[in-house]
Amino acid sequence: SRGGKLASWDLAYVACLGLGYMFVEIGCVQRLMLYLGTPTYALTAVLLVLLLAGGLGSRLAGDLTRDHVRLFLAALVGYAALWMLVWPHVADATAQLPIGARAALAGLTMLPLGFLMGIPLPSGLRVVSRRDQSRIAWLWGVNGATSVFGSVLATLGSMHVGIRMVLAIGVALYLVSALLWPRVSGPHATPPVVTQ
Numbered sequence: 001s002r003g004g005k006l007a008s009w010d011l012a013y014v015a016c017l018g019l020g021y022m023f024v025e026i027g028c029v030q031r032l033m034l035y036l037g038t039p040t041y042a043l044t045a046v047l048l049v050l051l052l053a054g055g056l057g058s059r060l061a062g063d064l065t066r067d068h069v070r071l072f073l074a075a076l077v078g079y080a081a082l083w084m085l086v087w088p089h090v091a092d093a094t095a096q097l098p099i100g101a102r103a104a105l106a107g108l109t110m111l112p113l114g115f116l117m118g119i120p121l122p123s124g125l126r127v128v129s130r131r132d133q134s135r136i137a138w139l140w141g142v143n144g145a146t147s148v149f150g151s152v153l154a155t156l157g158s159m160h161v162g163i164r165m166v167l168a169i170g171v172a173l174y175l176v177s178a179l180l181w182p183r184v185s186g187p188h189a190t191p192p193v194v195t196q
Helices: 002-036 039-061 066-094 099-117 120-131 133-160 163-185
Strands: none
Touching (some): 002 039, 002 099, 002 120, 002 133, 066 099, 066 120, 066 163, 133 163
């Protein structure tokens, strides 16, 4: 049925977001460990920036149209891929800077990433709630479960296939989310308005 297909797209969308977020976050922490010197500095920098910037992105999400969200998803995929490819060169060129300057530089480069990562989930929940409010609890649960699962997979992956591959998987998962967005948010996903 159409409702069953929509439910599958919704679940796949939030699952990819949960996994993708953790793969990108863990990948960033792993990359910044060497740059900032200790795991504590790296974890603090990544969590602080991603959570604060993500909160701003989430706040904006309520005002975005379907097409705007699609553009932000494309920007997220592009920026995450760019950061993955360019950051090692930036780190090599600035490795001799004081720790404060390195932390500030790392945080600045991740601000757009955190902002963009904060948009997809609330945008998806908003469009789904308009057609089936009862599904929201399930979507929160799936996103939370995949986030926990993703943190374990990403940590293991960084040890076995490398940090670059972990980041690449995270980018790929966000790309899948972007491809799913038209199915989650499209005109077919919204029930017709009954007029008197």
